[in-house]
Amino acid sequence: MKPVALINVVGLSASLIGDDAPRLRALVERGRMTPLRPTLPAVTCSVQASMLTGKPVREHGIVGNGWYFRELAEVRFWNRSSRLIEAEPVWEAAKRRDAAATCANLFWWHNTYSSADVVLNVRPMYKADGRKLPDCYSEPAPLRDTLQRELGTFPLYHFWGPRADITSSRWIVNATMRVYDEHRPTLTLVYLPHLDYALQKFGPGHAESAAAVREIDAEVGRLLDYFDERGVTPIVVSEYGIEPVDAAVAVNRVLRDAGFLRVRIEDGRELLDAGACEAFAVADHQVAHVYVRRPERVAKVASLCAGITGVEAVLDRDAQRQRGIDHPRAGELVLVADRGKWFTYDYWHDDAVAPDFARTVDIHRKPGYDPRELFIDPAIRHPKLAVAMKLLRSKAMNMRTLMDLIPLDTSLVKGSHGRVDVADERRPVLIAPADITMPETDGDTLACEKVHDVVLNAMFGDATSSGDDLSVDA
Numbered sequence: 001m002k003p004v005a006l007i008n009v010v011g012l013s014a015s016l017i018g019d020d021a022p023r024l025r026a027l028v029e030r031g032r033m034t035p036l037r038p039t040l041p042a043v044t045c046s047v048q049a050s051m052l053t054g055k056p057v058r059e060h061g062i063v064g065n066g067w068y069f070r071e072l073a074e075v076r077f078w079n080r081s082s083r084l085i086e087a088e089p090v091w092e093a094a095k096r097r098d099a100a101a102t103c104a105n106l107f108w109w110h111n112t113y114s115s116a117d118v119v120l121n122v123r124p125m126y127k128a129d130g131r132k133l134p135d136c137y138s139e140p141a142p143l144r145d146t147l148q149r150e151l152g153t154f155p156l157y158h159f160w161g162p163r164a165d166i167t168s169s170r171w172i173v174n175a176t177m178r179v180y181d182e183h184r185p186t187l188t189l190v191y192l193p194h195l196d197y198a199l200q201k202f203g204p205g206h207a208e209s210a211a212a213v214r215e216i217d218a219e220v221g222r223l224l225d226y227f228d229e230r231g232v233t234p235i236v237v238s239e240y241g242i243e244p245v246d247a248a249v250a251v252n253r254v255l256r257d258a259g260f261l262r263v264r265i266e267d268g269r270e271l272l273d274a275g276a277c278e279a280f281a282v283a284d285h286q287v288a289h290v291y292v293r294r295p296e297r298v299a300k301v302a303s304l305c306a307g308i309t310g311v312e313a314v315l316d317r318d319a320q321r322q323r324g325i326d327h328p329r330a331g332e333l334v335l336v337a338d339r340g341k342w343f344t345y346d347y348w349h350d351d352a353v354a355p356d357f358a359r360t361v362d363i364h365r366k367p368g369y370d371p372r373e374l375f376i377d378p379a380i381r382h383p384k385l386a387v388a389m390k391l392l393r394s395k396a397m398n399m400r401t402l403m404d405l406i407p408l409d410t411s412l413v414k415g416s417h418g419r420v421d422v423a424d425e426r427r428p429v430l431i432a433p434a435d436i437t438m439p440e441t442d443g444d445t446l447a448c449e450k451v452h453d454v455v456l457n458a459m460f461g462d463a464t465s466s467g468d469d470l471s472v473d474a
Helices: 020-030 044-053 089-096 143-152 166-183 192-201 207-229 249-255 294-307 319-323 383-397 448-460
Strands: 004-009 031-037 066-069 072-077 103-106 117-124 136-139 186-190 234-236 248-251 263-266 270-272 280-283 287-292 311-315 333-337 341-343 428-431
Touching: 004 263, 020 031, 020 207, 020 234, 020 428, 031 448, 044 448, 066 280, 066 287, 089 186, 089 448, 103 166, 103 383, 117 143, 117 166, 117 428, 136 143, 143 166, 166 186, 166 207, 186 207, 207 234, 207 311, 234 280, 249 280, 249 287, 249 294, 270 319, 280 341, 287 294, 294 311, 294 333, 311 319, 333 341, 428 448
Parallel strands: 004 186, 004 234, 103 117, 103 186, 248 341
Antiparallel strands: 031 428, 066 072, 117 136, 234 428, 263 270, 280 287, 287 333, 311 333
8 A cells, every 4th residue: 555645736727737837747747647527516625525535426415615505594605524525535445445544634625524534624713703713623633733833823814815825835735744744644635725716816827827836836846855755656636727707697686686586684785585585596606506496486597597698508407417416405407607707696786785794705604606805805095004904993992893805896806617618728637657547538538536546546556447548748
């Protein structure tokens, strides 16, 4: 049994592995690179679950980064519990082959309370007065304190939000090394998000995105050197590629105008009243789940959605079954955006009555994913001063202040993902040593579910399926 590190460089595609990524390019030249075909939706939680279980969405149940919990009448995004995944993870499959196999799952999503031997994940402290303080979760529990004592507090505000940068990925790399030094896991899972955020914010081809490629390549290089010295086999994957976008599609506004969506007024602000809606959309990048309360209205809602500019496909249950995403958590309809478009959760028509959290970084309260959280509102002339004044006011009054710094302008977002049908050069990739037995491809692509088998083959040196030569020119 050989030690393996599965390094998830989110947003990486073949088009980015060039002069700005010398370490990744060298890894390709020494081994092989294979385009991956992600699940639909091609979003973080769904693709990760498919990679780690080897199963489609219909079997593992992670239909997106969030979904509508019908029994609660609530939309919830970015849940962390491993118990939401309804299939066996790769490390349990490894333990069945060899009881000595161990796993460290470092920041891959849905990993808290899992059967992995070592776990790290983002988990802020939510104080009773409404404050959110940087922190992380670990198993064993003392690991959290040890790492934050040695490396500093987990840099939450550099992990997501307007200040997101290489700092958080660098912290994760440093933590990975310390975890491996102490625990020597057979399988190490590492999640590095930096590139993903730069590409969404600036778009492919932008100078800032190129700089992000150089930054993440350097961090990956540190990991490769570290693992090489310890005889650990590295496998690099990405969940999806980012494509440029130029417009957002507000499905909920159309549903509201047609009388399907309801809001409630709280303190002069409009809040989506999901449990009272006949139909509403949970936006998740370039895919949206539309939940329809009564079966007899599905066809009418489907017809309405099909006529929305920017919607490429409307998938009912039969079409979802063909795509392998027909899980009960999915919407009665699943929408796929046109190339170059993405879905926003916005349901209000007047920004003056948008909910207060719309202008804040609030990943759990918003009924959909919001990439605008990567920006500070350009209308704020002196953003650093504005932030400082709000923090000073908060400390002086010893209470929370509303950090309403996030714009509502969807045109700021320049990159997105979620579609499966993307240009060849923007497809996600798998980079692995040439001597690892590879599963069968479909054409020139490998289904992301097959990453599960690649990992087991690398660990145990045997084939779970046929091993064609999948080398691709970088």
